[in-house]
Amino acid sequence: MTTPDDDRFSPNAATRAKAALKRDPWDLPDVSGLVVGVLGGTGDQGRGLAYRLARAGQKVIIGSRAAERAETAAGELGLGIEGVENAACARRSDVVIVAVPWEGHAKTLQALREELAGKLVIDCVNPLGFDKKGAYALKPEEGSAAEQAAALLPGSRVTAAFHHLSAVLLQDPETERIDTDVMVLGESRADTDLVQALAARIPGMRGVFAGRLRNAHQVESLVANLISVNRRYKAHAGLRLTDV
Numbered sequence: 001m002t003t004p005d006d007d008r009f010s011p012n013a014a015t016r017a018k019a020a021l022k023r024d025p026w027d028l029p030d031v032s033g034l035v036v037g038v039l040g041g042t043g044d045q046g047r048g049l050a051y052r053l054a055r056a057g058q059k060v061i062i063g064s065r066a067a068e069r070a071e072t073a074a075g076e077l078g079l080g081i082e083g084v085e086n087a088a089c090a091r092r093s094d095v096v097i098v099a100v101p102w103e104g105h106a107k108t109l110q111a112l113r114e115e116l117a118g119k120l121v122i123d124c125v126n127p128l129g130f131d132k133k134g135a136y137a138l139k140p141e142e143g144s145a146a147e148q149a150a151a152l153l154p155g156s157r158v159t160a161a162f163h164h165l166s167a168v169l170l171q172d173p174e175t176e177r178i179d180t181d182v183m184v185l186g187e188s189r190a191d192t193d194l195v196q197a198l199a200a201r202i203p204g205m206r207g208v209f210a211g212r213l214r215n216a217h218q219v220e221s222l223v224a225n226l227i228s229v230n231r232r233y234k235a236h237a238g239l240r241l242t243d244v
Contacts, residue, residue, distance in 0.1 A: 025209065028197035035059045036198070037093025039086055039108060040100035042073040045124065048170025049097055049162060052178070054079035056201040063089025090115035095198065097162065098123045098149060102138070105145055109152045117155035122195055123216075124162035125149075126223040134228055137221035144216035146185065159186035160216045161195045161207065163223055166236035177204030180238030184209055185216050208241055 036053055040046040041062025054060040054077065062077075063086040064070035070083030090096055090112050096119050100108050105125050109116070125145040127138040142148040146160035161184040169175050182199040184207045186192040196207030210219060222239075229237045 028193050028200060028207075031095075031194055031197045031201070032057060034094040034194075034198075035061065035092060037061045037063055037089040037096040039063045039089060039096060039098050039112070041083070041089075042069050043099060043101065044167035044171065045162075045165070046097070046099035047073060047077065048165070048167045049099060049124075050081055051077050051079065052170050052202045053198070054081050056203070058198070058201060061089050061093055063087075086112060087115050090119065093119065095120045095122065095194070098125055099162075100125065102127045102145065106148060106152060109149055113153055113155070116153050119156050120191055120194060121149060121153060121156045121158045122162065122198075123149045123158060123160050126163055126220045128224055128227075134231070135224040137217075137224050139217060139221075143214065144220055146213050146216035146220070150213055157186075157188060157191050158213065159184060159191050159195050160213060160219065161185070161199065163220055164226060164239050166230075166238065169236050178202060178238070179204040179240070181205075181241050182207045183219050183239070183241075185211050185213055185219060187212055208244060 036058050038046045038050045041050050042064045046062065050060045050062050061082045061084060062070050062074055063084060065086060067085040070085065074081045074083030096116060098121060102125055123146040127140055127145050128135050129138050140148050142151050146158060150158040161182050169178050182205060184192045184195045192209050199205050199207030226237050229235065
């Protein structure tokens with residue numbers, strides 16, 4: 001029950017809310033001290049994100065269903081990256097990136113609900129199907145992979161980002177910069193600011209707020225179009241947003 005004295009109705013609360021709306025959207029927090037875990041860190045996208053963030057100076061732990069596979073991948077990547085099984089990765093991390101295959105998405109998150117409670121979760125999974133015509137988007141019952149994650153992890157702060165990045169470029173040590181924008185979605189500005197700041201740690205990359213989780217489906221689906229672009233033009237296309 002609330003009362004007229006509740007902090008949400010106080011003049012100070014109203015002032016803080018107005019100040020937040022006026023705040024510079026590029027005034028992002030310092031995330032250099034956060035430990036980032038990558039579930040699915042032995043796959044191409046997970047390895048690439050782990051490598052880029054660690055190369056930027058972030059402490060990174062990669063997780064896998066098998067600790068041995070995670071340890072092997074971490075050893076190959078170097079840069080102080082650690083490899084552990086998924087539950088330990090979730091427990092030891094401040095921020096957890098979900099980069100598992102879509103087919104194992106729900107099962108993985110259900111098994112880690114307790115370990116992920118209270119964590120900032122970044123879902124970068126793209127539900128896709130493939131046939132002789134190429135890649136096409138799938139629509140989960142919840143609306144998107146990110147919304148499925150939010151439904152399965154009620155105790156976590158779920159965001160969505162890092163969908164449109166080339167795993168080839170992420171893993172290429174000769175590529176110094178990845179000039180692309182990362183569309184970031186979430187329910188809390190504090191959380192999306194943290195994700196934008198993480199993206200900005202990678203040279204050439206920029207995180208841009210792109211709406212709430214209800215808008216995640218079209219962001220995830222766009223990957224099917226990028227796959228078609230890359231196949232036609234033998235490229236590693238990403239996104240750049242104009243006039244922002």
